[in-house]
Amino acid sequence: MAGIYIHIPFCKQACHYCNFHFSTSLAMKNDFTAALLKEISLRADYLENELVETIYFGGGTPSLLAEGEILEILQSIREHFKIDAAAEITLEANPDDVDPPKLACWKNAGINRLSLGVQSFFGEDLLWMNRAHDEKQAVRSVLDAQSAGLDNISIDLIYGLPDMTDERWKKNTTTAVSLGVPHLSCYALTVEPKTALQKKIKLGKMPDIVQEDQARQFLEGIQWLEESGYQQYEISNFALRGKRSRHNSAYWQSGKYLGLGPSAHSFNGTTRQWNVAHNARYIRSLNQNELCFEIETLKPADRLNEYIMTSLRTMEGLDLQYVLRTFGPEKKNLLEKNASRYISADQMTGNDEKLILTRAGKLFADGISAALFFE
Template sequence: MAGIYLHIPFCKQACYYCDFHFSTNLQRKHELVQALAQELVLRKEYLGNDVINTIYFGGGTPSLLSEDELQLIMDTIYKNFRVNPQTEITLEANPDDLSISHLSKLRAAGINRLSIGIQSFDDQVLKFLNRAHDSRAATACVEEARQAGFNNISIDLIYAIPDQDNALWKQNIQRALHLHPEHISSYSLTIEDKTVFGRWAAAGKLKITEDETTATQLEILVAELEDAGFAQYEVSNFSKPDFESKHNSSYWKQEQYLGIGPSAHSYNERSRQYNINNNHRYIESIRRNIIPFTLEELTAEDKINDFLLTTLRTQWGADLKKLKTLYGYDLIFDHRAYIDSLLERKFATLENNVLVLTKAGRLLADKIASDLFLIQ
């Protein structure tokens, strides 16, 4: 099984927290879409003969694509790859782009899952984040997506926002649940250096939320969503039964994927590739039939560390028998004392040779994984 990720590097305006690659200049959008289609053709052998089970339009803001641009990409994929008829096809979207007309066109183009970047239902918070929509649009777009026939909708929310107390955070969660999404992704606000928030923080103009508050709001999220019938199948992702994101789950299960577009990443079990994060240079290179990427050959240590980092974030945990079969590495032999301490502190369980982090352990998932890493 394999997936295709397409990076659409355009946004109407810059959110103050975002450090993904994008441009607010849309003048070359159609040229870039044509380059995406050409890269798909150039890289049609990358995944071998694997069947495509997931297609994911990320960004940036993929909902800025016109019907013709989206159709060009979809047609190119179906012409050059073996695509499962039941493929999950996700498009990230902003609420302000999702009119009934546009939603209907997305459905007609084959999109069957929406990931909507709502982030908050509080107008003051949305203004603080420099989002282009308001709370009314956040609610309306989900309702209209239902009218257009979408039955697999994910909502993005952000917590640990400065001055957002726990009561306001609970209200946001409840407003999201009132819309009955099948999936919710939620991330703590991270202050990155090269963003507006990063510059504000460096100048002492932004209050950073304390780690204790961040952890508490994550715990509130887990409790509220579990009460509503959602499972925390990955640290930041929650779904109703059978509505896990197949695409993102493929990352955590080490399945190979092809990344198309500037700044997109690809993985084929042996190496990773990183496309250049410059729109102009990307377009000009693809026009010459040259894919502008950096190649990273994965060592045995890289593969082991990736396995631990990804699997320990999920409800399925790290299959230590599989780890030993694939890479010849016995984690328990090397880390018996540390694993015993995780079990004793109820940060993890170990059954049938599968190490699974508990709710408390998932709060420390990245730290636990790094403690188990092979030092390179």
Template sequence: MSGIYIHIPFCKQACYYCDFHFSTSLKKKEEMLACLRKELFLRKTEFEKEKVETIYFGGGTPSVLNTDELDLLIDEVYRHYDVADAPEITLEANPDDLSRQKIEELAQSRVNRLSIGIQSFDDEDLKMMNRAHNAEEASFCIEYARKMGFDNISIDLIYGVPEMSTERWLKNINKALEYGVPHISSYALTVEPRTALEKLIEKGKVAPVNDELAQEHFNVLVEKLEEHGFIHYELSNFGKEGFFSRNNSAYWLGKKYIGIGPSAHSYDGRQRSWNIANNPKYIRALEKDEIPATFETLSAADRYNEYIMTGLRTIWGVSLRRVEEEFGRTCKEHLLKNSEKYLKEGLLSLNDQVLRTTQKGKFLSDGIASDLFLLNLRETGV
């Protein structure tokens, strides 16, 4: 299984917390679309022996594209790649783009999964984040998308918002549950460097992020969603049976993927690459049939660290057998030794040779993983 990610680097406006690559100017949209198609063509040899099972439009805000523009890019994938019979084709979308007409058009397209950036059903929260939509639009787009036949819908929610009470957070969760969506992605609000949110906090216009509040929100989220039949299959993702994100699951399980567009990342199991995060430079390079990417060959320690990080975030955990097969017995023993304190503290569990975070340890999984990292395999004596 492999996937293709297509980064659409345009947004109507900048959310205060976002540090993804995008431009609020659509002046170069036509040139960008042409270059995305060209990159798909130029990189087809990378997947000669692969079957594409997921196509994911991320961003930015991919829903700024109309269905004809999306079809052009999907056609290009089908033209140059071996695509599975029933691929998962996901479009990230913002509620303000999902008008009645847009949803009707998407329902007739090959897009079969919507990932909607709701973030909150509360206008106060949305204003604080500088989102382009309001609570009414958030509710409408979910209801109408379901009415038009979209059964595979994911929504994003953000917790740990400054001054958001646990009661208000619970109202957000309950509102999401009312719509019967089968997948919810939820993230703690983080203050990224050089974002508007960082500056607002520094100036005292927004209260600082409270980690203890975020953890409380997380615990409420997990408990409530699991009560309603959601499986907490990855730290930030909850899905009903049969509705896990196939694209994201492949990433966490270390499958191959190609990232198309400025700032997009790719991975082939041994090497990682990322395109330049600059729209004009990306366009100029592709117009010369060049791919402006930086490459990194992963060391054994890099691959081990990535496996630990992604594994501990998921229900699949970290297989000690796989660690031994790929990195050696001494490396497995090193992992077990460094996991001892977390096992004793009840933050990790070990069953059937698989290391997993417990309910108590889930929120801390990234920190636990970093403590288990290797600088190099010499640390293990190999």
């Protein structure tokens, strides 16, 4: 079982908090699509003919692609890889790009899941984040997608903005729930290096985030969404029964995936590689029939650390028997020993089979994982 990720490196405008790879100039979009089609053919062997069960258009803003481009990319992927007839095929879309004709084309091309970059249902939050859509488009995009029969929808929401009250955060979650969206990804606002947000905070033009507010809103969000029937199956992800993201779940289970497009990462079980995060260099290299990436071979300790980090974020937790089978008894025993202080602190539950973070432990997931890492 394998997945394919396609990175579309263009956006209409730069959201203040974003540090993903993208360009706000669309001048290279046609050349990019041609290069991407070339990359698909050059990397046809990467997944060794394994069945591809998920395809994910991420970015950037994939909904900026013309409908014909999405169709062409998917056709090429189908020609070069073995795609499961029931594959989950997700397109990330921004609400301002969503309209009934586009939805019909996306559906026609084979898209069967949408991830909508809503972020907030409040106009002032969207302005603050420098999003390209407004609150009406946020709701409209969900309703239009549902009317088009694309109702396997995930929406992204951001909490912990400096002036976001708990009431406003609650209203965002209840609006998503009342719209009948089966999947939500909820992220705390983070101040990433070299973003407009970081600069504005440094210059005193925007207030800094308040960690305590974010922690409280994280816990409130879990409670409200669980009361509404959503399972927090991963720290930032909530789904109604049967509506988990299959693509992201495969990442968290160390599944193989091929990443296409500038900055995209690939993993085949033993090596990780990442494409150049530069649109012009990506295009130039593929024009010469050459791939442009860096690669590292993962040592057993790297693989184990990645497993610790991703598995502890999931509701199933870390499988100690898997660690025993894959990395040996010494690693399993040491992990259990090191985890005991988090169990005593009620940040984790554990037995011979599993280590699972409690709600309190989820607040410190990154720190706990890092403390359990092996050299």
